[in-house]
Amino acid sequence: DYIVSPSLSEMNRMTNEELKHVKNLIVTCPGIGSVHFLEPVDLISASPTHDRNGIVKIFGSVIIIEPKVCTVYPGEENKPPIGQGLNVPAHIELLKCWTMDKTTQKPIIDVEHPRFKKHMKKLKTMPDTEFISFDIETGCWSFNVEH
Structure with a gap:
């Protein structure tokens, strides 16, 4: 389940504008x-039905947050031009994004470990993202995207 702010009840009180x-x-x-x-985002145009009734369907079909992945507009054919709908700059935080030890299946939290260093390099050079931080305790990878 998704938690949304402003809440769906707050959105229900908003005008279409x-x-x-x-x-x-x-x-x-x-x-x-x-x-x-x-x-600011346009939830009317982002709605699968292009009206206020479809806004609830955005969360889980247009915005999808899964382990280690956040997708907005799955499938390029549904993505509006930059600056429209939900295609705007965003800050994303994904939890539990550690690299795992293949033997123990536990997160590698030793910053000197070669696999940790390789993982950090990968996160820092991920295409179309601006690396913000990585919290070794929570595995929280924070980054910004332009759209």
Whole structure:
């Protein structure tokens, strides 16, 4: 289940015009991660039905947060032009993004371990992302995307 801020009940009280300019939308999948849209988003156009009735369907079909992955607009054919709908800059945090020890199946939390260093290099050079941080305790990888 997704937790959304502003809440769905708050969104229900918004006018259609307000739903086209929702500020600080944060979508969280507890224990997995979150996406915080850094610019106002148009939930009407992002809705699968292109109206207020479909807004609830955005969470889990248009915005999908899964272990180690956050997808907005799965399939490029559904993605609107930059700056429209949900295609705006966002801050993403994904939990439990450690590299795992193949023998023990436990997270590698030794910063000097070669696999940890390789993993950090991978996170820092992920295409179309701006690396912000990695918390070794939670495995929380924080990064920004332009759209």
